[in-house]
Every structure is written in C-alpha cells, then in structure tokens.
Amino acid sequence: MNKVVNSLKEAIGLSGLKDGMTISFHHHLRNGDYVVNMVLDAIAEMGIKDIKVASSAFFPVHGHLVQHIRSGVITGLDTNYMAGPLARAVSAGILDKPVTFRSHGGRPRAIHEGSLKIDVAFIGAPSSDAMGNINGMKGPSACGSLGYAIPDAMCARKVIAVTDYLVPYPNSPVSIDQTLVDWVVKVDSIGDPAGIVSGTTRVTRDPIGHIIAGYAAEVIQASGLLKEGISFQTGAGGASLAAAFHLREKMLKGKIKGSFGMGGITGFFVDMLEEGLIEKLIDVQCFDLDAVKSIKNNPDHMEVSASFYANPGVKGCAVDNLDVVVLGATEIDTRFNVNVLTDSNGIIMGGSGGHSDTAAGAKLSIVVANLLRSRLPIVVDEVTTRVTPGNTVDVLVTERGVAVNPRRKELEDRLKDAGLPVMSIEELKAAAEKIAGKPGKVSFTDEVVGMVEYRDGTIIDRVYKPVGSDI
C-alpha cells in the first residue's frame, strides 16, 4: 500500500475539493512556509473557487493570497493570528465575509465539535513515509512540533500530506499517523528554514525591557508561586522572554526546580531544561532551531497537540495546569481587557494565538508592556479589539509601575508588601497620557472585517475597517 500521488493537483482532484469548501493548514513553518501559497496556486489553476482557508496562523509570506482573494478563489479566512499584507488587505475590506479570529485552544474546540468543518486538510510535513506517518523532527524543513496540525488531521474529511522528505516506511516518531492521512505528495521544498525561525526569540537587550521583566519576575515571587514545581509560559517576544531570564535568575538563587515550561518553545527554555531548572517542556510549536533540535533528541521535550495545550472542550488541557503566564499587549484597557489583534491605527497585525487561553488557565497572568507603544499610551479607556477578557488578566507590569486587577485584592497586597511599585491602572494611564497626551480615536467604518471568537465559542468582539484603509 502506498499513498504517494504524483502531484498536488492530483491529490486535490482525488480529495473531491469543490467550490464552497473549506481547506486547512498549520503554521509551524511560520514565515518560511511554502505550502499555503503552493496549494492555493494549484487550486486557482484548477479553476476551483469560493474556498475558505482555515490556517492556525498567516504570516507576511502569505500576502501572496491577496491575489487569490481578488480573483474569487478565496472567499473566507479563519485563523488565530494574521500579520503582513494579507492582514492589511483584510482590514481594508478585501473579503465580503468577516474573518473568524480564534485562539489556539478555540480552534481545536471548534474543529472537534464540528463548528469549523474542514473538507481537506493540507499538512506541511517535514518528513513522511509513503503511508503518511509524519513528524516535524527530520528533513530539510524540520520545524519540530506539529501540535497545531493534529486536530486538522484527526477531523478533516480528507487529509493530504505535503512533504519534501519522503522516508522509508515506517517513519518515526509518529506525530500524525497513517490512519488519518489519505494522500502523500512529494514537492521540492515545503519551506525556507530561515523563515521558520521567528525573529523575536532572543531575550531583549533593551534596558527598559529588562526593568519590566525584572518587575514581572518580582511579581511572580511576591505572588507565592515561585516554589518547587512552578510551571510557566512566556511568549516569544523580547520582553516576555526577558521575564523568563529574570525568573531563571531567581530560580537559580532559590535552588528552585520547575515542573514544566510550555508554549511556543525557544532555545532559552531548552537551556533551562538542559541545565535541570525545569523537568519538562510542553511544546505545541518550536520558535527556533534550538527547540527543533531539542524536541528531536530530548524525551523530556514533549510534543503535544493544540487540544492538549489549550482546548477548553476536552477533559482538561495543559493551560489549566499552568502557574504563570507572561503575555504581551498592543493595548490594555482600564478593565484589563487586552488587545493583541489590531494596531494603534486599527489595522489587523496579530491575533490571540494562545493569549486568551493561557490567561484563562494560568493561576497568575501577567501582561508586560512599555508604558508607551509607538509613542501612544498602552493603557486606554477601551481596547480597540477585545481579545483577552479583563477578568482573566491579573497584573499589568510596565517600567513605570505595576497595576493589579481589582479582582485580585489579596495579590495586590502581596505585591505592595514586597515593595513593588503598585499603582492603579488608571494611574498608569494618567502617567502615560502625561507624557504622550490623550491619543486620538481611530475612526472606523461600519464594515465588519473580523469576528473575534473567544476560546469557548462566544463572539467577544468585532473588527471594523478603519476609515481610509482602502487598498
């Protein structure tokens, strides 16, 4: 038995893909991904139209899809994160239907419950055998964990593996197995390894970033969670990684060993695993090549599915076992609602990813941010786009001071006792406005370009087209 077909078009033909259907992708190849563009080019050449593309994220490289939207090949998008020309085109209203924005946990919930039905899933496969046993550990385009692709492979009606590294049967380890895969297509290359690695996975050198990160680590210590068995996640951004750096210093000093680090995994977390400061890594996505190497070789570096990571619809996901998460923000409002989706000009430049999932699950969720972002106050009266609800955010840490959600009075007392510069979030807002002035409001049209679905499936906000953003 052998599932290898001669071309992408042959596989698409066999899959029965027709106008009006939904296809899906995972984003582990990040800005180095060739698969999404390649598949949509093939679909366009085959004359198929009115396709909804559900990808766990879109990167600048996927600006290529704009042409396929213009020609009617793509009429819908569904994603957890979107940046670059495609995001700008969506903000400008290129699609008739609003994009559905989900979280990394909400997406597998929707897929498993059937509210996001996938007709054909395309799995960018760094290695596969002829039966479709896939992993991301081997091959020229190795990306490590394939966590976000697993729900797609489990639930899509048809599954096509696209690989540039066909290996003898049986391939191992098996991240996605042959029981789920219909066809295997060999292509020249599925991605550019240089682009697979995000540019934001190194600890910041910015001294302000280190002040913020240092406060964040002190907040964790003061909260009482910095003890044997602590678990934590930090984003890949410079400031949140810097928080991990300062947390590590405190763990070393206190001879404290953590149970697990989670999330998108970077070399910094790998180093902590290897030096014995944490027992395990729970990895749904590798952010750099150190992480890719580690997940291949270190059995304590665990590959997990998006459902394991953050799906609120299963019998317990890992974010619920998280002590601390350190997150970023493009805006936070005085009720602690966080925006990571739209920029200060109202244009789409991101999305939840695991932001709202980890904030909901962790015992302590900390947002770190400079008081000013692009010369504008980070704290606003109301966020442009509500991605993470304020009732799941505990602390805002800036270089000027630390604000605690009024829901966490006992935490505020602890931070004060520890000598941290605790202020109200309104005071932080006032301090920022004193420097930068009160920002003007972005003007929006009444055209809805995105619906923000919270992890549990409820719509918690809409994204509007800003005035003057036509393309």
Place this chain on the structure above:
Amino acid sequence: MNKVVNSLKEAIGLSGLKDGMTISFHHHLRNGDYVVNMVLDAIAEMGIKDIKVASSAFFPVHGHLVQHIRSGVITGLDTNYMAGPLARAVSAGILDKPVTFRSHGGRPRAIHEGSLKIDVAFIGAPSSDAMGNINGMKGPSACGSLGYAIPDAMCARKVIAVTDYLVPYPNSPVSIDQTLVDWVVKVDSIGDPAGIVSGTTRVTRDPIGHIIAGYAAEVIQASGLLKEGISFQTGAGGASLAAAFHLREKMLKGKIKGSFGMGGITGFFVDMLEEGLIEKLIDVQCFDLDAVKSIKNNPDHMEVSASFYANPGVKGCAVDNLDVVVLGATEIDTRFNVNVLTDSNGIIMGGSGGHSDTAAGAKLSIVVANLLRSRLPIVVDEVTTRVTPGNTVDVLVTERGVAVNPRRKELEDRLKDAGLPVMSIEELKAAAEKIAGKPGKVSFTDEVVGMVEYRDGTIIDRVYKPVGSDI
C-alpha cells in the same frame, strides 16, 4: 487541576455507570492483570448489574469473573481472545447472550464506528500523572505498549485511569493523554509483573518445531519476499518464533536488512532490532520484559494503537504493509479456513487476536502447525470455528509437507522449484489420518455461546456449546 479521586468506587460513581451499560479494558497486563477483577468486584459491591464487559482479551486470571456472571453483575462479554476458566464457563453456556468475538483490528473498527459503544473505559495505567497522562513504560507494573487501550480512551464516554504509579505532572512519554481521561485512581497494584510476561515467548527447543520453522523460512525465501526491506510478523508461540529464528539466519547469510517487525513484540525481535537486522519495531503489545525495556529506551521501537496496527476502517493500517506473517492454528480445513478459537473438544480456548487481520493484510500468510495436534490431525474437512477465512491464508507448513492455497498457483510453482515438499492440503490431511485415524466429530448443542465477527464486521461463524460441557 487534578483528576485523582480517592477510590475506584468513587470514580465509578462519578462516571454514572448504571445497570445495562458497557465497560471496557485492555489486556496488556495479560495473566498478571489485577484491574479487571478489581473493577468488577467494586461494581458488584456497588450493586450495579447487567454489565457488558468488553476487554481486548481475557486470561486465566479472569476466571474470577465467573462468580460475577453467576450473580448477574456481568451479562455480556466482548473480546478478541479468551482462555482459562472464564472461556470454559462461556462454552458451557453460563451467559444468556452469546459472546462477541472480534479481531484486534475489528475491535477498534467497531469502537470508532460506534457499533461497540463503551460507557466507561478502565485503563490499567503502569504510570499516570494527576491529569491522566499515561504510559506503560514506567512503574512497577510496566507492560510497554498500551496500543489496545487507545481506541477505548478515544471513544469511551468516560475514561478512568487505574494506576499504581502516580508521577509528577507532566508524565512522558504520553501514550494516552489527559484530553481523554476523566478520573485517575491510585491503587496498591495493578498487576503481577511475572504474569504480564507470557510463557510462550521463547523460541521452541522441539526439533519438530524447528523442522516446521525451517520450512517456513524456506517458503518465505522461495516466495521472493526475502529481500532488502522485508517486513514480517510472527506470533509469540514457540513454532512461529522459531520461524523468526530461521528467517534471521537467512537474513544474516544474505546480508538482508528488514524494514520492520510487527505485532506482539518479544525479546527475539528486540535483538534483531538491536543487531541492525530490522530498522523498526511496530509494537501494539509487549510480550516480555525485554520488549518493555526496549520500547522505553529505543526510539526505533514504536508504540502504535490497535487502529494503526490492524483497523480496516481507517485510512490504511500497518497490516496492509506487511510482507509476511507466520501464524498458528488449532485446526485448518481443506479450504484453508483456520480455527484458533475452539479446541479439539469444541471448548473455547483462544480467539483471533491479530490472526485474521494479519492474514488479510500480509502479502504472504503462512500457517505453521504440527501435522497432529493433541494426537488429532490438524487438517480437517471443516473447521469447528471459522476465524480466519481460507481466502486470506496462503500456505500451510507442517513437518510432513507444505500445502499451498490453490488461489496462489504461482506461489506453489515457486515452492516446488525451490525443492520444498509441496503437497495438496488433502494429501496432508490423509497423511495425518493415516497416523491418527479420522477424528470423531465433537457433538454440539444448538445453544449459541459466541458470535465470530470478522474484522470488517460481518459474522463469519457461531460458537456452540458442546454436548456435556455443563459446569
């Protein structure tokens, strides 16, 4: 978050188990298993009745269940293999409803398609964390692969992990993950490691067995399949393991490297992996402690689910990639139908396991058997119980000669050309009857005690109660 409850009864209570429901178990702890008996004792004490017990196999130790059948706690059984006092009681008609006998591939097909609905699955877990991340590699009752338990965990309405080795979160590797598990119960012991190991996993010392095994290896060679990349499975019985021994000799001599060995895995296969004679092991069940040790430490020793192994309802299972399987038989008839379920006295003493799955999938399926079994001819006019259909069996190898299924004329020619003692199956039958006489027929009542379901879901035979088998 923590799923650990105080007792088995508490977990059963929380699961909502009620009269008339179906519970399930896996059989990796084999004759050392404590979990099945422990759970049924608890259910009996709780006053729950009319339970169907679906276990991938029952061993002599599960004779303990007979009392729970007598008292009405258990009213139905569903299994792939059954031996010992429970099997004898079933043959004697202890149950009002016939037992459903499936194959190792048919069972996950039935579970995933919903024809075998499981209300509560009990997973004997050699190690688990408090969230239900389970593997069989660690702990005092380590049994290696948990392949047969995976479909149960995926599809049961409620899943209870029963463990004697609770480890810190997160446990790894993860064979069954927390997204599937509802509760975790810690007990003193889930099994006796001495009983986990089957007594039949060593190569036979019987010279007749080696003659048969030698012929089997020659059949494989003559078939043309003994070449680079060969894949094979042999049962754990002495004669089929001896076939692996003779195959190994030929592989060494011909400098041939195999792609994978599959099945229930023994130390003999582990040795072949470690000496580089095969690239991978595909393991759905460890038959001895060497296999348990290997699956824990060797990344080329792959744990796979029952669906991956043999489920005909998925998008391709591993038996379809198998070159050669060497199988046993209690009877084979002149149309090559095989019985591995009932003994010569008509009493239940086994079941398909993977017999009919591998016979259907492999390019070459060989049955090895002594010409006489318990002084009775192995070849009969019609098998007492048809488990593996004759159209999936290619060759019968005995010490007296080799019979090829008439459907495989080209294979018969090859074996003749190679100088093997090819005879018709009728000639083998006659040769046996010349020694032992024509056996008398077992007399059966018209009471049906078992239904034999083929891997695709069709009923291919019924098992009747033998006359005089009352208990």
